[in-house]
Amino acid sequence: MVVIVFEIFLLTLLVITAVGIVRSRDLFSAVMLLGLFSLQIAVIFFILDAADVALTEAAVGAGVSTVLLLGALALTSDREARPKGRRLLALGVASITALILIYASFDQPRLGDPQAPVHQHVAPWYLEQTPKQIDVPNVVTAILASFRGYDTLGELFVIFTAGIGVLFLLADGSGRGARSQLPSAEAQGLRHHLIPRVVGALLVPFIVLFGLYVQFHGDFGPGGGFQAGALVSAGVILYALIEGEASALRVLSFRALAGMIAAGALLYTGVGLAGILRGSQFLDYSVLLADPIAGQHLGIILIELGVGLTVTGVLLTIFHAFAARAQKR
Amino acid sequence: MTAGLALDIGSWVLMLAGSFFVFVGGVGALRMPDFYTRMHAASLTDTLGTILILSGVILQAGLTLAAIKLAAIMVFLLLTCPTAAYALANAARLSGLSPRPEQTPGKD
Amino acid sequence: MYAATATAILVTMALALTRALLGPTIYDRVLAVNMFGTKTVLLLSVIAFLNGRPDFLDLALAYALINFIGVLAVLKFVQDYTMRHSGEERGQ
Numbered sequence: 031m032v033v034i035v036f037e038i039f040l041l042t043l044l045v046i047t048a049v050g051i052v053r054s055r056d057l058f059s060a061v062m063l064l065g066l067f068s069l070q071i072a073v074i075f076f077i078l079d080a081a082d083v084a085l086t087e088a089a090v091g092a093g094v095s096t097v098l099l100l101g102a103l104a105l106t107s108d109r110e111a112r113p114k115g116r117r118l119l120a121l122g123v124a125s126i127t128a129l130i131l132i133y134a135s136f137d138q139p140r141l142g143d144p145q146a147p148v149h150q151h152v153a154p155w156y157l158e159q160t161p162k163q164i165d166v167p168n169v170v171t172a173i174l175a176s177f178r179g180y181d182t183l184g185e186l187f188v189i190f191t192a193g194i195g196v197l198f199l200l201a202d203g204s205g206r207g208a209r210s211q212l213p214s215a216e217a218q219g220l221r222h223h224l225i226p227r228v229v230g231a232l233l234v235p236f237i238v239l240f241g242l243y244v245q246f247h248g249d250f251g252p253g254g255g256f257q258a259g260a261l262v263s264a265g266v267i268l269y270a271l272i273e274g275e276a277s278a279l280r281v282l283s284f285r286a287l288a289g290m291i292a293a294g295a296l297l298y299t300g301v302g303l304a305g306i307l308r309g310s311q312f313l314d315y316s317v318l319l320a321d322p323i324a325g326q327h328l329g330i331i332l333i334e335l336g337v338g339l340t341v342t343g344v345l346l347t348i349f350h351a352f353a354a355r356a357q358k359r
Numbered sequence: 360m361t362a363g364l365a366l367d368i369g370s371w372v373l374m375l376a377g378s379f380f381v382f383v384g385g386v387g388a389l390r391m392p393d394f395y396t397r398m399h400a401a402s403l404t405d406t407l408g409t410i411l412i413l414s415g416v417i418l419q420a421g422l423t424l425a426a427i428k429l430a431a432i433m434v435f436l437l438l439t440c441p442t443a444a445y446a447l448a449n450a451a452r453l454s455g456l457s458p459r460p461e462q463t464p465g466k467d
Numbered sequence: 468m469y470a471a472t473a474t475a476i477l478v479t480m481a482l483a484l485t486r487a488l489l490g491p492t493i494y495d496r497v498l499a500v501n502m503f504g505t506k507t508v509l510l511l512s513v514i515a516f517l518n519g520r521p522d523f524l525d526l527a528l529a530y531a532l533i534n535f536i537g538v539l540a541v542l543k544f545v546q547d548y549t550m551r552h553s554g555e556e557r558g559q
Contacts, residue, residue: 093536378475385479
């Protein structure tokens with residue numbers, strides 16, 4: 031009961047933060063408030079028992095998104111441009127959409143209502159079939175990776191496309207080697223700050239290790255490829271911030287990152303095609319091994335690995351693309 | 360039974376004390392006159408509140424995996440919080456924000 | 468007892484949010500975000516026990532590990548900025 035009060039309190043804070051983000055003209059403040067927004071929404075997901083989503087929000091929102099937004103900010107002005115004209119029209123469209131959405135919400139079942147349609151048809155089926163067909167403790171992983179494998183493949187290709195899009199926008203065709211060898215002082219990172227350097231060197235291995243734990247523990251607890259990819263890239267970004275981007279590129283070069291992006295997508299699709307080759311359907315893992323349940327486990331581990339590779343590659347490529355572009359200015 | 364009760368009382372005292380310090384830190388961060396004093400209030404009480412609250416929860420968890428995770432969370436927070444405070448103070452100083460309240464530009 | 472602790476943390480979060488909205492300098496906002504992050508870790512740990520789901524502590528662990536990266540990025544950003552616009556002041 032008391033948790034519901036917390037939930038309402040946090041939702042109120044969330045609305046206040048959102049208004050603050052919209053009203054602030056200083057984009058730096060907006061980035062910071064977005065960080066707050068992410069923290070609040072992660073707690074709200076957590077209270078709603080949606081640990082997988084909350085972990086995704088935490089992994090992306092805590093480190094990576096702030097870093098990427100600051101990288102984007104370094105390329106532009108930090109003041110929002112005044113919008114020109116058509117403001118009443120925009121207000122009208124937004125209000126009408128809001129009213130329609132509020133009207134639609136009247137049809138929604140109450141939160142936690144056992145009679146809600148989702149608890150009558152789909153959810154019981156998944157809960158019943160997961161132990162029989164897939165046998166992993168975390169039903170979310172079973173749904174995401176196996177029952178709805180197509181959807182996750184689609185999401186993976188969305189991320190893949192986003193990465194390629196950012197590269198098209200930011201890459202400048204001057205050759206990769208030249209960019210990573212800029213001798214500018216900025217490329218030094220925070221190397222002359224002793225405290226972050228020591229603490230960072232201590233924490234980077236733990237972050238990457240925790241990322242791997244989340245990657246391979248996704249069948250049992252909250253986690254999986256998306257979260258693990260974001261965590262591992264947070265670790266590498268921390269290294270890049272402290273030792274400079276050039277050092278991070280020596281560990282994982284642009285070429286290696288591009289390889290990871292492609293390998294992840296290929297791995298996922300390849301597992302799907304293996305299902306066809308072994309006489310069943312696309313993304314049916316049961317036929318991968320003689321024992322259908324072992325086949326499901328193998329398939330889920332492989333596609334989660336593919337997701338993790340692509341997400342890590344895309345996030346780090348975007349980060350390096352922003353950093354390289356900022357250094358050229 | 361009495362050992363359990365003593366454990367409960369101990370963890371409650373720790374968590375309540377932690378809550379107090381966390382709250383005081385929040386008030387300090389809101390009411391102190393300039394950035395550096397606000398940061399002082401926030402970062403010090405952050406560390407103490409973290410130790411107290413997490414120790415209280417660890418006492419409740421007993422010898423489980425959860426307790427180990429909580430201990431790890433505590434260690435990592437104790438490492439990262441001061442580092443973040445260091446980085447933040449450095450950034451503010453670097454940008455020319457003066458630590459003397461009467462020279463700090465801005466409204467409040 | 469978990470509920471009382473969680474309430475105190477939530478109230479502190481509201482105070483931090485007020486500081487983030489008031490500013491006045493951008494560093495006050497960064498400070499508020501960082502504070503809010505620590506409070507989030509504590510709140511998640513407490514709520515995990517309040518709800519009886521201690522296996523969800525992974526989330527708090529993730530925040531404890533990577534929440535400070537944002538602040539380091541701010542330091543790097545300001546450092547690069549002052550290097551690029553040396554002479555110009557940024558502390559509003």
